[in-house]
Amino acid sequence: MHAQSRRRPVDVHREAVRTLIGPALAGARGVETRLVAEDLATAGAGATVGSRVVASGVLAAIDLPGFDNSQMDGYAVRAVELAGATPSDPVELPVAAPVPAGTQPPPLAPGTAAPVMTGAPIPHGADAVIRIEEADPPAFPEPGATATVRFSAPVAPGTFVRRAGSDVAAGDVVVPAGTWLGPAQVGVLVASGVSEVEVAEPPHVLLISTGSELVEAGEPLGPGQLYDANGAALTAALAEVGCRVTHRVVPDDPAALRGVLAEAPDDVALVVTSGGVSAGAYEVVRQTLTDAWFGHVAVQPGGPQGLGTITLGEASASRSAPRAFPLVAFPGNPVSALISFELFLRPVLAEATGAVPAHRARGRAPLADAIDSPEHLHQVRRGRLGADGRVEMVGGPGSHLLAHLAMATLLVHVPPGVGHLDTGDDVDYWEI
Numbered sequence: 001m002h003a004q005s006r007r008r009p010v011d012v013h014r015e016a017v018r019t020l021i022g023p024a025l026a027g028a029r030g031v032e033t034r035l036v037a038e039d040l041a042t043a044g045a046g047a048t049v050g051s052r053v054v055a056s057g058v059l060a061a062i063d064l065p066g067f068d069n070s071q072m073d074g075y076a077v078r079a080v081e082l083a084g085a086t087p088s089d090p091v092e093l094p095v096a097a098p099v100p101a102g103t104q105p106p107p108l109a110p111g112t113a114a115p116v117m118t119g120a121p122i123p124h125g126a127d128a129v130i131r132i133e134e135a136d137p138p139a140f141p142e143p144g145a146t147a148t149v150r151f152s153a154p155v156a157p158g159t160f161v162r163r164a165g166s167d168v169a170a171g172d173v174v175v176p177a178g179t180w181l182g183p184a185q186v187g188v189l190v191a192s193g194v195s196e197v198e199v200a201e202p203p204h205v206l207l208i209s210t211g212s213e214l215v216e217a218g219e220p221l222g223p224g225q226l227y228d229a230n231g232a233a234l235t236a237a238l239a240e241v242g243c244r245v246t247h248r249v250v251p252d253d254p255a256a257l258r259g260v261l262a263e264a265p266d267d268v269a270l271v272v273t274s275g276g277v278s279a280g281a282y283e284v285v286r287q288t289l290t291d292a293w294f295g296h297v298a299v300q301p302g303g304p305q306g307l308g309t310i311t312l313g314e315a316s317a318s319r320s321a322p323r324a325f326p327l328v329a330f331p332g333n334p335v336s337a338l339i340s341f342e343l344f345l346r347p348v349l350a351e352a353t354g355a356v357p358a359h360r361a362r363g364r365a366p367l368a369d370a371i372d373s374p375e376h377l378h379q380v381r382r383g384r385l386g387a388d389g390r391v392e393m394v395g396g397p398g399s400h401l402l403a404h405l406a407m408a409t410l411l412v413h414v415p416p417g418v419g420h421l422d423t424g425d426d427v428d429y430w431e432i
């Protein structure tokens with residue numbers, strides 16, 4: 001068989017990834033911990049809350065809003081008293097004491113109108129709010145001054161009144177089980193008086209950058225060395241889909257890779273590697289993980305891939321029993337690594353965590369430039385939408401062009417079987 005026809009289709013490899021890692025991710029989601037009020041309130045700090053899924057449905061402890069309050073700055077009135085108001089025959093009412101925020105006002109005396117500010121409680125007896133700009137005069141009197149106010153139109157009961165419990169009522173489910181704890185969810189939990197929630201632990205991913213040429217960010221570079229871009233980029237990509245990441249860098253030395261795997265944290269659900277999978281003389285991932293599948297997927301970038309369950313039989317300082325991990329091995333070229341993540345891992349992880357939609361927003365638009373693509377491969381080019389709605393290329397197809405990927409807003413898909421597209425031909429894209 002010709003080598004090119006043995007390449008695995010993209011969809012087949014994605015399903016293989018899903019089949020391999022699905023059970024481990026489901027297991028990871030089974031672990032629950034408790035977040036308390038303090039964790040919720042400091043969610044902005046990110047680490048504790050911003051990466052969790054609610055394990056069991058959370059009930060609101062109090063009504064939201066907690067009390068009937070005004071949606072506008074204006075006058076709280078009894079609607080029935082304004083029934084006959086017209087511009088030529090306005091209803092004139094004495095102005096009651098204003099309602100200060102954070103207090104319970106006295107009941108509204110019949111035949112009066114009380115100044116009330118947005119969010120302040122509606123006095124008992126009032127059932128509508130007239131906006132200040134619709135009152136005559138359209139400005140509040142000085143507090144304590146004796147004044148009257150005229151209204152020239154009737155008002156429907158309930159106007160600009162935000163009813164207690166109209167957002168969520170005490171005892172109702174405010175955040176259902178399985179919901180990603182994002183900013184709005186954390187906000188509503190705090191607002192509705194919740195002080196503890198059960199959350200699922202995010203899947204813990206051990207990310208290993210391989211390559212003797214790699215230098216960590218901030219260190220000086222020697223000749224032939226480069227910074228570990230994949231470590232940073234894949235950490236960010238994994239975090240975005242709701243994973244917790246432990247990151248290690250290993251040189252092209254099987255003993256070093258084995259050592260890092262042997263010391264993998266106990267709760268690791270998945271190992272992801274970058275580099276060391278192609279045909280070179282020092283392919284550390286391929287050489288070390290002899291039980292895994294290594295082959296080519298019919299895609300560019302991201303052709304060379306590895307996948308398998310790795311069992312660590314050796315005892316280590318911290319444990320005696322062997323352990324098995326699913327492992328996904330990406331190629332080292334930075335664009336290849338990130339596009340591999342987009343194609344094979346992101347959809348599967350996003351589905352498992354619920355952190356982001358499983359699919360990128362997709363579209364189809366005409367090309368601004370003609371492009372060529374290897375006919376036997378699915379090519380993923382980087383692009384952006386021009387002002388005229390056409391898809392412009394950002395850089396060439398090379399898998400080292402990380403700056404161009406960083407400037408792109410679209411992944412442009414040229415399917416297998418297509419060797420050339422002309423200006424104006426439609427292409428499918430994903431928004432990134």
Ligand SMILES: Nc1nc2c(c(=O)[nH]1)N[C@H]1C(S)=C(S)[C@@H](COP(=O)(O)OP(=O)(O)OC[C@H]3O[C@@H](n4cnc5c(N)ncnc54)[C@H](O)[C@@H]3O)O[C@H]1N2
Pocket residue numbers: 209210211213214226227228229230231274275276277278279280283301302303304330331332333334336399
């Ligand atoms: N004879 C062949 N050579 C290559 C083939 C092939 O089929 N036959 N495939 C090419 C393709 S396609 C790719 S993609 C790469 C995959 O290479 P590896 O996964 O083995 O990766 P390395 O050789 O370790 O590195 C490739 C490239 O990426 C840089 N790199 C690696 N790790 C990082 C990192 N963490 N941060 C930034 N840059 C990284 C590395 O320095 C190399 O430049 O193989 C082709 N070759």
Ligand code: MOO
Pocket residue numbers: 299300301302303304331333336398399
């Ligand atoms: O398939 Mo490699 O990922 O192009 O550079």
